[in-house]
Amino acid sequence: MKYKLLFAACLLFTSFVHAQNITGIWKGYFLTGLGMFREKYNYEVQINQLPSKALRGVTYSYHTTTFYGKALLKGVYNGSTKNIIFKEDTLVEMRAGFGTSPCLFTCYLDYHKIGTTESLEGTFTSVRVSDGGDCGGGTVYLERVQESDFHKEDFLTKKQPATRPAAPPTRSLVQKAKPPVITRKPPLLKKDTSQLSIQQPITKPPVTEDTVPRRVPVPPALTKRENSLVRKITTDSPDIKIDLYDNGEIDGDTITVYHNNEVVAYKKLLGTEPVTIHVKATAKNSLHEFIMYADNLGKIPPNTALMVITTGGQRYELSISSSLQKNAKVVIQYQP
Template sequence: MRWLSVCIIMFFGFQTSFSQNIQGRWIGKVTQTPGGYSELYDLELELTQRKTIWGESYAFEGDSVRIRFGLSGYIAKDSIHLSESLGWIREDKVPFSWVACVKQFVLAYRKEGSFEYLEGRWNGVGTDDLSKPCFPGKVILSRTIEGLNNFLEDHKDSLVVTEPMLIANINPPIPNFSPIFLNTEPKKITEIVVTQPDLQIQIVDYMKVDNDTVSVYLNRNLLAKNIRIAKRPALLNFKLDTRLELHEILLYAENLGQVPPNTSELILIDGENRHRVMIVSDKEKTAAVYLRYKPKKKNK
């Protein structure tokens, strides 16, 4: 999924208390680790609490992603356990190549001044195959928008801004395309001319799934760590530094799978253009794809 401009990467200690009922509406964010469809979703929970908990979860991003499940749960000591149910799908609207996750949450209640929060983690499985785990993530929920905004502002040092930040130095960086990378030799597979700075990579297994795992680097900077190559594509969104013409994408083999070498198909989405590249990496050579940025000239 497309994400908002900030992604929560750190949560804080809980002051646990269940003296107050958690029934009602909660609004917040749910993250997903690199390799998932996106990094941050909007999330709403509507909870009813008696001896057990039941209600509805609603994850969304604009009009392109709308996922609504019925859920149930319980409280055990200091943890709130909530589980969405595949049998209670109320809405499942995602882009064609995506699959919704049936999520399980483990949350804790915290009160900070007048603000109430539920924080914790989630994991889940795809609706198309319950044996396929989703990339997990974290959750922050508040009773109010004011409380949520207060959390994001107070903890801005623990947020990653995914929108490009202003660069004070007008001089472009000098890329390091040295012939050795993590004790391997970068091997050029192809060079692709791109016209957009905002790009997406999809990585998918084009042969038998055998637990290949790769890490992806842009200009020798880590984009995503330990992506398991599967039939369901892993999606990475990134932005080019427009001061540079040539950029390097490396797919480093973290392992060779059950049948060496490490193989995958990389799909680069540049606006309306799609480029497919077959990738082969091993412990001696790392596949390198070069992107040459040439923006379209504006009509006068």
């Protein structure tokens, strides 16, 4: 039996509270392909969230515990935006048969908690390890668990060493001892930047969340096509709603929507029911760039859509068109 193992790297967009710590074991699956050709693989991620907000860990992509790939992960947690950039760094072990095609994933996941169940779910894109070519995409679902199907990493099993209680001082020491006098200042500690993600340059921290926008690397999909500006809109409301419909005959058009380089809708079918996107602006004078990426052209090229934007009590209807060579871009500026 031939197994196709895919090794995943995750860009996790989470919506959890500030105090949330994602250190632990997350186990589930990912699905590749479409329709009757969809394939399901087991997927386990062991994450260590460091005090510097950097992330380290490993992934296991597998059919069974004897046919698998293991990779190291690096990432960074942005506490102000509650986002995680989580990227596979090195393939360290591979046990698979002939014809295996290892790939590196970029995942876009949301954190959810219902009762005692914590989950990460969303979508991914991938590239081949051999040549960096497109390896396809799909969906991911993980839940926090206590036990691993593989070896638990040291950061999950390591315990703090027990401290031996100090012996009580003798009467003579109590009588003679004096409090120490500090005659010099302690040395300044240099900030450790070695744990920062390799995807983000080392920069000074932002002054406030309202003045400095978060920078996200441009996805490869957006660099291979022309991004044509359809319209720029200015609004004084932080609430932005976008509805997308098929603009004409329903012919199987599907699109992926990026908001400031992040996926907010993945391979959605356009029809009479809207594909709805909600965005809440937080930074003053911030630009919100929406790019419509055509996953296919349907039965009647090009890929066309009706975009309805509702913000600040205004309604805008735009007819947009995208192809395999050109994306459609709409920019909304928030000026309160």
